[in-house]
Amino acid sequence: MFVSYSWLQDYVDLQGVSPEDLAEKITRSGIEVEGVETIGKDIKNVVIGHVLKCEQHPDADKLNICMVDVGEGDPVQIICGAPNVASGQKVAVAKVGAVLPGNFKIKKAKLRGEVSHGMICSLQELGVESKLVPKEHAEGIYVFHEEAEVGADVVQELGLDDAVLELGLTPNRSDCLSMMGVAYEVGAILGVGIKKPSTKHNETSEKASDYISIEVDAKEDNPLYVAKIIKNVKIGPSPLWMQNRLIAAGIRPHNNVVDITNYILLEYGQPLHAFDYDRLGSKEILVRKANEGEKITTLDDEERTLKSSQLLITNGQEPVALAGVMGGANSEVQNDTTTILIESAYFKGSTVRSASKDHGLRSEASTRFEKGVDPYRVKEAAERAAALMAEYAGGDVASGSVAFDQLDIHPQVVSITLEKINSTLGTDISAEEVEQIFKRLQFPVETKENQFTVTAPTRRGDITIEEDLLEEVARLYGYDRLPVTLPEGEATPGGLSSYQQKRRVSRRYFEGAGLLQAVTYSLTSDKKATQYAIDQREPVRLVMPMSEERSNLRLSIIPQLLEVVSYNIARKNDALGFYEIGSVFLNEGKDVLPTEEEHIAGVLTGKWYSHAWQGENKDVDFFVVKGILEGLCKELGIEEAVTYRQATIDGFHPGRTAEILVDGEVIGFVGGIHPEVEKEMDLNETYAFELKALPLFHYEKAPLQYQPIPRFPYITRDIALVVDQDVKAGELQSLIKETGGKLLKEVTLFDLYQGEHMEPGKKSLAYSLKYFDPERTLTDEEVVKAHNKVLAAVKDKAGAELRG
Known part of the structure; x- marks a missing residue:
């Protein structure tokens, strides 16, 4: 709901409270004000000018030379390209030195040899949205009424200096979908009374009941219907102040009659509809349910097929409006309209919502009926509309109203x-x-x-x-005045479980490592449902999916993360790292709810780091991603239990993929995405991992133990072993550790060689071994003895030979 600050002052004394302060007070009282905007706050030096003469530019078919009086003595020459500019008009003129929205400054210019001292402006150029500009001014400049004062400030004339508060209303506060409702709210906040708008008007001797009768068949859906007749109406523009208020509220002005109905909708929150009485075709209004398959052409010139659940306004035979949603084209108010029938009614919200949804017609009127209008304002709104039409459309109001009233709603x-x-x-x-x-x-x-x-x-x-x-x-x-107290009595303090703590530690670790958290859909397509699944199962399919792209519960998080990466790469973001700790769903059979299992997944691509000054660049590769996982395991204290094993997994690169094991049990995998998948999704070289969270977070790590700084030196030995190419470096490293005994503390792979100086089918792996005893200095004999055991074991069990 957009609320005009100046309009609000018609109903409540704002006591000099600024729009910003008022917004703060309203927000503190429970209705959030999402913003305060003043369209014309940056506009300067724009005035009303009078076009004295308008001639075509001699060297340009689409330009006109205008002599414009701007209220400063001699008229100024302005070159204008608007198709609707003409002599005698009152227009908005941005003088030389003026500032328009977007900090657009007007300067003296020369167009095709002719000097222009300013610019004649359209409403769009003054900051008004195109959809709100009246149709007659949509394709050109804005033209003021003849009585407009030359030299007057355009910002004030158009109400562009008015502050507009945008209220973010919750569904229960439909009362504030009207200016009167907001006035009651503000009056309560400021502790002041409310001034109601006047509904007084003169009536003719003719009775409304002589022109129309009302009959309602669908009494439950329409317990109250009021009609008033206004004759001798002259269709024309509504007054400028009314147009300004409608535009501020986000409604485009049309003509005086339609604008008055929209004005009442905003003022009272009561939707009205104006019928051209002469085009109605009868002296009867019959409100009934539609016949199945019945048709109506609405104001947007669309023919619509109706359902039997929808409520119609008819002339006794033909439909003339879809109740609470939109009027019919056959009774539309047009320029030659002289007699108006005003409809003010109370329609059942669920009936209006159903029809609005069926036809995709959501309007300001239907929104208010859906959320509930005040039944006690229905008649008052009709009287207010009649008063305004008498004043601003020259109408004569027929005496009384015609009403069907079986409303049984009480406070x-x-x-x-x-x-x-x-x-x-x-x-x-x-x-x-x-x-x-x-x-x-x-x-x-x-x-x-x-x-x-x-x-x-x-x-x-x-x-x-x-x-x-x-x-x-x-x-x-005042919520801010409520006392702050702590609970009294016995209580158990809250806290995180061990699982929750480790989940939080994991998130902090990934974000510290430079990855961004993603939250992706748990629903996916048939094709992607089984991709990259750690546990292969038949996916769980929804009974009534919204789309085929979101028809199955996922078995893996990686496909969704790959979509995130693909989306970003398409928008020129190519250095990416995302992680997600989320759920996958394992099928447990028919008529059994799936098991929800938490997984940890991540996808990385592009530069891992780039230091332009030092000339250092590092792309994401397998070892970067594996290093991130090793860091996570160390953070969780389970690095000793985790091992990696080369593997072949669908969708992953066949030579850059490994399974992740905890105490010998496979809990996930890490690797490069297969080149075919990368090509299909327009990805660069990309790496991913996915792990089951439960084995990581429930693993019982050993208690933390501290050791004194060693007093004795360690001894290192380096060995280069020639082995067959299919021997895995990790397995050989594990063999060395097992054989080295308690003196061997560390084994590190530091070199791999495969080249022309190596036998075909062979490779060289170089390890650094660190021997150490915290209680004493080792002797050469002890180290040699342990080292020889290692050499013997790698020769006997792995066929390794020392490289010469």
């Missing part, structure tokens, strides 16, 4: 005690303060022995139980 009566209020809020508010809050809200209240019996007005349909009254007291008293 809710709700009670609450002072003890309930104070015990729930933790306050010590007096009965007088509570009673004053209800009076500020203009809720009739009776107080007896600290019990408040409140009659909630029908405009506040959200007040039905005592908790609603409690909320009203709390927000008007």
Whole structure:
């Protein structure tokens, strides 16, 4: 809901409170103000000018030379390319030195040899959205009425200096979908009264009932229908102030009659519809349910096929409007219209919503009917519209109204005690303060022995139980004034479980490593459902999927992360790293709920780091990703239990993939994405990993132990072993560790050689071995003895030979 600050002042004394301060007060009271905007705040030096003469430019077919009086003595010459510029018009002129939205500055210019001292502006150039510009001015400059004062400030004339507050309303606060509703709210916040708009107007001796009769068949869907007749209407533009207010609220002006109905919709929150009485085709209005397959052509010139559940306004035979949604083209108000029938009705919200959804027609009117309008304003809104049409459309209002009224809605009566209020809020508010809050809200209240019996007005349909009254007291008293207290008595302090702590540690680690957290869909397509699954199962398919792309519960997170990477690469973001800790779903058979299992996954591509000054660059590769996982395992304290084993997995590069094991059990994998997949998704070289979270987070690591800084030196031995090419370096390293005994503390691979100086089918692996005893200095004999055992073991068990 867009609320005009200046319009609001018609109903409530704002006491000099600035728009920004008012927005803060409204937000503190429970309705969020999402923004405050003043369209013309940056516009300077733009005035109303009078076009005295307009001639075609001698050297340009689409340009005109205009002599314009801007209220400063001699007229100025302005070159204008608008198709609708003409002599005699009052227009918006940006003088030399003017500033337009976007910090666009107007300077003296020469166009095809002719000097231009300014610019004649359209509304779009003054910051008004194109969709809100009246149709007659949409393709050119804006033309003011003849009485506009030359030299006057355009910003003030067009209301562009008005602040507009955007309210983010929750569904229960439909009362604030109107200026009157917002006025009641602001009045309660500021503690001031409300001034209601005038509905007074003169009536002719002719009776409305002589022109129209009302019959309602669908009484449950339409318990109240009011019609008024206005004759001798002259269709034309609505007054400028009304147009300005409609534009500020996000509604495009049309003509005086239509604009008045939209104005009432915004003012009262009550949708109205204006029929051309002469085009109605009868003296009867019949409200009924549509016949199945019946058709109506609506105001947007679309023919629509109706359902039997939808509510129609008819002339007794033919449909003339889809109730609460849109009028029919056959009764539309046009330039030659002289007699108006105003419809003001109370339609059932669910009926309107169903029709609006079926036809894809969501409008300001349907939105208000869906959320609930105030039934007590239906008749008042019709009288207000008649008064405005008499004043601004020259209409003669027929005496009285014609109404069908079987409305049985009454204000809710709700009670609450002072003890309930104070015990729930933790306050010590007096009965007088509570009673004053209800009076500020203009809720009739009776107080007896600290019990408040409140009659909630029908405009506040959200007040039905005592908790609603409690909320009203709390927000008007001030949430910031509620005392802050700690719980008393025995309590168990909250905390994270070990699993939750490790999940949080993992997230911090990944983000510290430079990866961004992603949250992707748990639903995927048939094709991607089984890709990269650690446990291959039949995927769980939804019974009624919204689309085939989101029809199955996922078995792996990697396909969704690859979509994220592909999306970013398509937008020239090529150095990427994402992780997700999320759920996959394992099928347990028919009629059994799937098992939800948490996985840890990540995808990386592009530069791992790039230091332009030092000339250092490092692309993501297998060992970068494996190093990230090793760091995670170290952070979780389980690095000793984790091993890696070369593997072949569908969708991964056949030579750059490894399974991840914890105590010999496969819990995931890491590797490069297969080149064919990369080509299909337009990816660069990309690496991914996925692990089961449970084995990592539930692993019982050994208690942390500290050791003194060693006092004795260690001894290193380097060996280069020639082995067959199919021998794995990790397996050979494990063999060395097992054989070296308690003196061998570290084994590190530091070189791999395969080349012309090596026998075919062979490779050289070089390891550095560190021997150490914390209690004493080792002798050469002890080290040689342990080292010889290692050499013998690698020769006997792996066929390794020392490289000469």
